[in-house]
Amino acid sequence: EAQVTQNPRYLITVTGKKLTVTCSQNMNHEYMSWYRQDPGLGLRQIYYSMNVEVTDKGDVPEGYKVSRKEKRNFPLILESPSPNQTSLYFCASTSDSLATYFGPGTRLTVL
């Protein structure tokens, strides 16, 4: 089954404690991205990757890092999380025809 998986689904942490949200896709897509969803602000792109070892900032990259060492994996890293990063995060994978598939989401709370 074609899918995007991400873990963990729920995470409560404290300010400054580094965390990583993993993302994996099995569709052999080159383009992957991360979005955050906030009430009233909709879905906004954090980072994207055009291919292995190629990443770039989206609209709201501050406080985040990503890496793309393998085609299927695209982890999101928060090196020093702050309360304003409390949000619902989605990993996404996009085909050459532009169809984008989202993971199930990670609800992050930073205390």
Added chain:
Amino acid sequence: GENVEQHPSTLSVQEGDSAVIKCTYSDSASNYFPWYKQELGKGPQLIIDIRSNVGEKKDQRIAVTLNKTAKHFSLHITETQPEDSAVYFCAAVTLGDYKLSFGAGTTVTVRA
């Protein structure tokens, strides 16, 4: 960058009636327009899309129309059912890009 506006923000319809959601976009270079359905606790799911060389596309009870001149596109759901209750997002992608610019979403409630 691209700016997508979506209306209405909430929509309540009687089961069996039609629902229409409208979006406008700002960048005339946008050429791909997907629609997503998001159910509670889940990620957005692609339900239908349309490209700029097509005016209308249908898939069973769902249809999308595109007016390039006016820069707006719409989602039509006919014969609504309770399982159509969800948040719907429109989006636009600019030619040569992959990034989705989303509308703010429409919460659709189908009353039994």
